[in-house]
Amino acid sequence: xxxMTKPHLSNGYSVEKxxxxxxxxxxxxxxxxxxxxxxxxxxxMYLSEIKELCENYLQKNGxxxxxxxxxxxxxxxxxxxxxxxxxxxYEVADKKIQENDIITIDLSPQKNNIWGDYARTLVLxxxxxxxxxxxxxxxxxxxxxxxxxxxxRTLIDVAAPDMTFEDLYYYMNExxxxxxxxxxxxxxxxxxxxxxxKNDRIYIEKGNHEKLSDVKMxxxxxxxxxxxxKYGYKREDIYYFGNGKLIRL
Numbered sequence: 001x002x003x004m005t006k007p008h009l010s011n012g013y014s015v016e017k018x019x020x021x022x023x024x025x026x027x028x029x030x031x032x033x034x035x036x037x038x039x040x041x042x043x044x045m046y047l048s049e050i051k052e053l054c055e056n057y058l059q060k061n062g063x064x065x066x067x068x069x070x071x072x073x074x075x076x077x078x079x080x081x082x083x084x085x086x087x088x089x090y091e092v093a094d095k096k097i098q099e100n101d102i103i104t105i106d107l108s109p110q111k112n113n114i115w116g117d118y119a120r121t122l123v124l125x126x127x128x129x130x131x132x133x134x135x136x137x138x139x140x141x142x143x144x145x146x147x148x149x150x151x152x153r154t155l156i157d158v159a160a161p162d163m164t165f166e167d168l169y170y171y172m173n174e175x176x177x178x179x180x181x182x183x184x185x186x187x188x189x190x191x192x193x194x195x196x197x198k199n200d201r202i203y204i205e206k207g208n209h210e211k212l213s214d215v216k217m218x219x220x221x222x223x224x225x226x227x228x229x230k231y232g233y234k235r236e237d238i239y240y241f242g243n244g245k246l247i248r249l
Contacts, residue, residue: 006125015216015240020249023194023217025062026116027238027249030107033057033073034120039191043127047075048092054107063109063116067198074106081121082225082232084186099127102141104234113196117219119236135178140231144224147181147237151222154237159246161213168212169204172222181224184232191219194238213241217249 036057037050054073066072069087076083077095081104097103106119123130123141133149136142151172158171172190176183182225183190189205193215202208202215212218221236238249 015242019216020240022114023116023238024249026109026111026114027118029109030056030116030118032061033107033109034105038122038129038131041097041103041122041124041129042095043101043124045097046167047077047095047097050097050103050105051075051092054105058107058109062111064111065115067107067115068108068117071106072109074104074108076104076232077101079230081234082184082230084184084223084232086186093133097124100125100138102231106209106234106236115194117194117221117236117238119221119234121148121233121235138155140226140229144226144231144233145235146179147179147224148233150179151175151199151224152220152235153246154236155220156246156248159212159239161211161241161244163215165202165204165208165210165212165218166206169206169208172204176222176224181226184223184225191221191236193218212246216240 033148037054039052039127040053051073058072071087071090074090078101080093081102101124102121105123108224109116123136125137130136133142134147169190173183189203191204192201194217195201202210216241217238219236219238221234223232223234225232239246
């Protein structure tokens, strides 16, 4: 794995507290919506029902619209969790939740052009959502969620203001492969900048030589699987630099 050079001070964005508070409010809304959905998901529910209850919750509790192709909640289950598609091509599958199932929920509300961007993969065993990763009995599912948590912890450890998006792309993709996983994103990237217009995003991808601190905030959202598996895992949060340290909203 490539070695990171020691960073020096960056002249990138300094995010104002008011801005942080607005984005934090949207992420808190996402966390509340995810908890709300997790409490209501039951065996036999259609994915469309989960999509509707998430979007209704977001709109009733602060969102005025959805920034990513006008979809507030992307829902995948079972063997669809390993599939990566653009939001413009997304259609909720005509599927029901099984007694033992894996479900990815990806939320994208906004209010006054302030985005929220948040995803989690949930596990249902014996008809009950597993709220703690360690309690998941299925080894593959438990290991997949542990890997997502590990990647986000590693991001906090290695990200520096002068690191480029490309540097982070290579570092994390090499780590994913080293640990026996695959990057399932349809474009191969691992996240994007937070902006006002979705077409202005830049990505954690090969060839992007902008520094992480050249943007106000960015997402980290590895979509991973293991070879020859039909299941995928996703965890997405928004990050920004404060006093040279990476902070999760």
